[in-house]
Amino acid sequence: xxxxQLESFKQLLLDMQSAHQQRASNNLNALETVALDQxxxxxxxxxxxxxxxxxxxxxxxxxxxxxxxIAGAMLRIEQGDFGFCYxxxxxxxxxxxxxxxTITRCIQCSEVS
Numbered sequence: 690x691x692x693x694q695l696e697s698f699k700q701l702l703l704d705m706q707s708a709h710q711q712r713a714s715n716n717l718n719a720l721e722t723v724a725l726d727q728x729x730x731x732x733x734x735x736x737x738x739x740x741x742x743x744x745x746x747x748x749x750x751x752x753x754x755x756x757x758x759i760a761g762a763m764l765r766i767e768q769g770d771f772g773f774c775y776x777x778x779x780x781x782x783x784x785x786x787x788x789x790x791t792i793t794r795c796i797q798c799s800e801v802s
C-alpha cells in the first residue's frame with residue numbers, strides 16, 4: 690500500500706472518529722434515568738421511555754466499539770500493519786478498506802468465521 694493510500698485511510702479514520710465523538714452529546718439525554726411521572730398526560734408511557742433508553746444505550750455501546758476499532762486501525766497504520774489480514778496476513782483489498790477502514794480480515798477469512 691502506498692503512503693498516499695495510507696494517508697487517505699488515516700484521514701477517513703479521523704473523519705469517522707470525529708463523527709462518532711460528536712454523536713456522544715446527542716445520546717446524553719436519552720441515556721438519563723427514566724422517571725415515573727404520572728402527571729404527564731399525552732406523553733410517552735414509561736415503557737416507551739424505557740425502550741427508548743435501551744435503544745440509546747445500545748447505540749452508545751456500538752459508538753464506543755466503533756471508536757475502539759478506529760483507534761486500533763490508527764495504531765495499525767502507525768505500526769505498518771494496516772491493510773493486512775490478522776488471520777492469514779494477506780493484503781486486504783483497498784475497496785474493502787474504503788468501505789470500512791476498521792476491517793481486520795480479508796474476505797476469505799471473514800467468510801470462514
